Amino acid sequence: MQAGIIGLGLIGGSLGLALKDIGMFKVIYGLDINEIHMQQALSLGLVDECVSFCDIKECDVIFLATPVGAILDMLPKFIGIKPHATIIDLGSTKSLISDNIPQEIRKNFVCAHPMSGTENFGPKAAFKELLPHHIVVLTDLDKSGDLQVAMAKEIFVALKMNIIKMDSKLHDNHAAFISHLPHIISYALANVVLSQKNPKDILALAGGGFKSMVRIAKSSPKMWCDISKQNKDWLLESLEIFDKEIQVALDMLKEEDWEKLEKWMANANSLYEIF
Amino acid sequence: MQAGIIGLGLIGGSLGLALKDIGMFKVIYGLDINEIHMQQALSLGLVDECVSFCDIKECDVIFLATPVGAILDMLPKFIGIKPHATIIDLGSTKSLISDNIPQEIRKNFVCAHPMSGTENFGPKAAFKELLPHHIVVLTDLDKSGDLQVAMAKEIFVALKMNIIKMDSKLHDNHAAFISHLPHIISYALANVVLSQKNPKDILALAGGGFKSMVRIAKSSPKMWCDISKQNKDWLLESLEIFDKEIQVALDMLKEEDWEKLEKWMANANSLYEIF
Incomplete structure (x- = not known):
């Protein structure tokens, strides 16, 4: 399987490092709007390779780790994604994102919020231990596909995260x-x-x-x-x-x-x- | 020299432990309004012996580490203290204390505020490393005796604290x-x-x-x-x-x-x- 991470800051970068450890993915691709961040992510080994949005779209699992406004903006761009693909958004707010996912790809999405962070940001702030042993809230799971929910759970369990399920408004x-x-x-x-x-x-x-x-x-x-x-x-x-x-x-x-x-x-x- | 500490909580207890290490005092006496705290302080080795206020008053150096209201209340009780004695109050507020020290013993007092603490309190919260390498503010030093200022500085330097001098109102x-x-x-x-x-x-x-x-x-x-x-x-x-x-x-x-x-x-x- 191939994973793609969009947004290579504290969360995306730390996720890349942690995903490498669990060995579920053959390759981990990265993408960031900031060219310098992509170079830093590569030199820090946060991801294996930086690719275009079109290439990321071909991945089996795609993580969205940009600021939440950028997540909202990119939602329609995933229309046409492979039917089995799982997109896990990691934004800190959930209702607006959950409500704005285009209906035809709603099942591909699993909305998640890892409850861990630091005051630092950018690729250099990333570290492998940020996510493991912390809580991740999964919201509105009834709107996600069974396959996608199973995949997301498998990943978060492998990352040693503690899952809490909740309605996005709550x-x-x-x-x-x-x-x-x-x-x-x-x-x-x-x-x-x-x-x-x-x-x-x-x-x-x-x-x-x-x-x-x-x-x-x-x-x-x-x-x-x-x-x-x-x-x-x-x-x-x-x-x-x-x-x-x-x-x-x-x-x-x-x-x-x-x-x-x-x-x-x-x-x-x-x-x-x-x- | 003999030291006395009144108030055996986080600050007083931690001070007792740290004073033992620097070896300036032959014996460190303690006193607390709470009998259980005195027993805990003894069993934790925060001070060498618990004694009465009259005995504490005979010490060469006396530290006041109670809540600030209690410091205010006990100020007049030090009238009649040995002329060379140094009383170091460690309260978190300074103007009211500084202004309320009886004039005849004003030179005996050095008003200090160690800028370190934790959210825990009582003798069990005490630990040797609380004070060293932190800032201690000494206020209104012009109102203290030269001997007493020299003594306080010697102690705080031995405790590896960083001294800042300041007017108590500031x-x-x-x-x-x-x-x-x-x-x-x-x-x-x-x-x-x-x-x-x-x-x-x-x-x-x-x-x-x-x-x-x-x-x-x-x-x-x-x-x-x-x-x-x-x-x-x-x-x-x-x-x-x-x-x-x-x-x-x-x-x-x-x-x-x-x-x-x-x-x-x-x-x-x-x-x-x-x-």
Whole structure:
């Protein structure tokens, strides 16, 4: 079997490395809109060969690992694909993609979201251990072909990933709270410190807490802007709920209600009873 | 020389372990308001012996590692201390403590803030490597005695800590942005997820980003409520600035201004040019 990966950044590149290890594919082809990324992917050994979209289209299994906007744009281009082919999209949002796959090739698609990443991006950020032992959410599996679902499961099991099945709308809701909202918060905190008169002096005092909180503020703006666009409604809802929580904190501070503040903090602690 | 540590949690306990290593003190005494913590500290070898406040008061160097409210409360009790004694307070806020030290013993005090911690607390959270190679901010050194400043510096250098000197008001401003605000944000994010209908299902999808963002939401409510109380004005100001930044993000999402959102994210990335 031949595999093709479109998008050779952190996710696509790491996938290439991991696929090489499991030995299911005779050859792993790659494609990226960025010529330099293709050269880097080849020299880093992320894929075996870089080819054209027409060649990728001939693969038995095709992975889409570009920003989500690019995934949406390329969906119609897969019309005419081999009937048995499996296309696995790895985008961080799922409803819009799932709903926009042309009907005649809907069964070829398996919509997946690997719940792992780092703040780094591009081919050089890729590493073999990114995906194994992490969760991958498969959505709207009833709309995929049996053959394609079986193939996707076989691959993710071989990659030692833990599969969770979910409706794409529920996925987008959950992903907003667990991934998209935290990114917006981290970007906001970084921007707050940068907006101060003397950010370098402030940063000189940074300990582990601050570093944790701004780590993902290093993430790709292109990728996260795209995700925000595609998951706008849920992200907006989660951000509004978060804003209300910040208002609660502001009020407790203004009112000097220390008893309530301590309880509020203790309630946050209780996350770790279920996490 | 004899050292005494009041407060045998994460900071005090870790300090005890580290002080044993540097060999400057013949004996390290401990004291905690919590009897169980004293027993744990002894069995974990964090200090050599637990003694009364009167005995601690006889030490050459005394470290205050309780929550900041308790530090404030105990300041007057040090009146009558030996003239050469050095008291090093390790609280996370500095102005209120610095301003409330009784004048007759002001020179005995060196106000310090080690910029390292973890989300864990209590004697069991202590570990020898917590303080070495981290920053310690020394504030208002002009108000401390020369002997005491020299002693504190000798200890922190022996602990391999990096000393930054600062006015206590500037420290409290910087600490609000770099440490206190991030804790409030982390608590708020944890509470947002907990407020949802199905927090366990959401948490099942958590990747590294979310884990980073809620790590410090596990921190001690008692300690962080105390810090919030003592640094209320700066924390409130930083939280209001953060809230405005969240409003900016909400507006960009509502207005679907993706170009502006991507620039806002790229601006956050630029933190790493100076950090």
